[in-house]
Amino acid sequence: MGDAIAIDGGYQHRALTEGFVVQRFWHAEKLRMIEKFSRPEHGENVLDIGCGSGVIADALRGHGAAVTAVDGNPDAIAYARRTFGRDGIDFRLGQVEDIDAEPGSIDRSYCFEVVEHLYINQVDTLFSRAHDLARPGGTITVTTPNYRGVWPAIEWTLDTLRLVPHLDGDQHVTRFNASRLRETLERAGWKVEMMTTFSTIAPWLSVAGWKLATRVAETEDALRLPWGSVLFAIARTSAE
Numbered sequence: 110m111g112d113a114i115a116i117d118g119g120y121q122h123r124a125l126t127e128g129f130v131v132q133r134f135w136h137a138e139k140l141r142m143i144e145k146f147s148r149p150e151h152g153e154n155v156l157d158i159g160c161g162s163g164v165i166a167d168a169l170r171g172h173g174a175a176v177t178a179v180d181g182n183p184d185a186i187a188y189a190r191r192t193f194g195r196d197g198i199d200f201r202l203g204q205v206e207d208i209d210a211e212p213g214s215i216d217r218s219y220c221f222e223v224v225e226h227l228y229i230n231q232v233d234t235l236f237s238r239a240h241d242l243a244r245p246g247g248t249i250t251v252t253t254p255n256y257r258g259v260w261p262a263i264e265w266t267l268d269t270l271r272l273v274p275h276l277d278g279d280q281h282v283t284r285f286n287a288s289r290l291r292e293t294l295e296r297a298g299w300k301v302e303m304m305t306t307f308s309t310i311a312p313w314l315s316v317a318g319w320k321l322a323t324r325v326a327e328t329e330d331a332l333r334l335p336w337g338s339v340l341f342a343i344a345r346t347s348a349e
Contacts, residue, residue, distance in 0.1 A: 306337020
């Protein structure tokens with residue numbers, strides 16, 4: 110039926126490049142996590158599910174991957190095509206189940222801050238379709254707010270102060286914690302290889318300096334905080 114709240118098609122890009130320093134660091138952390146834990150190899154076929162304004166797709170293409178990026182928001186796809194359109198990135202309007210790629214043709218899928226916007230039956234469909242498209246041994250990388258961590262307090266603050274379009278129950282309709290995310294991925298046939306969190310203390314320290322915040326983010330990586338703000342999962346298909 111469409112989103113309960115319309116989101117500006119360029120939101121993710123502007124948040125990364127023009128937002129308050131905490132917001133910019135928060136969005137930059139997604140790119141750092143890809144670089145550190147889930148970087149595609151040159152020439153791989155990758156799928157960006159829920160690509161938004163195209164920031165993740167552009168970063169993946171920068172590593173030499175051939176990128177198919179899909180989103181259901183026509184304004185986001187239009188923005189992404191204008192801003193990041195180039196050879197090697199195919200921005201498509203629609204859902205992952207609309208992708209006409211051959212089964213077994215995708216090396217890596219990325220699904221960043223998408224599943225919380227979907228109902229659980231839709232998430233099941235998304236993960237199952239991505240699994241069908243994945244090559245043997247292919248991976249999916251997923252991020253979503255951690256509702257068994259500090260995120261609920263952040264979400265309440267953002268909603269109460271009206272700092273972003275309303276989240277709880279409007280944008281965010283399914284709440285994940287590590288166990289639920291693992292179970293949902295496994296139900297679709299994925300095997301979870303890594304489950305951690307990020308963007309906990311570090312983004313708030315960016316006010317005092319980007320380098321300081323980055324050092325703290327690296328420390329958070331090492332600690333694998335179970336109560337971190339955002340879940341980060343990597344799952345793989347069977348190699349057979």
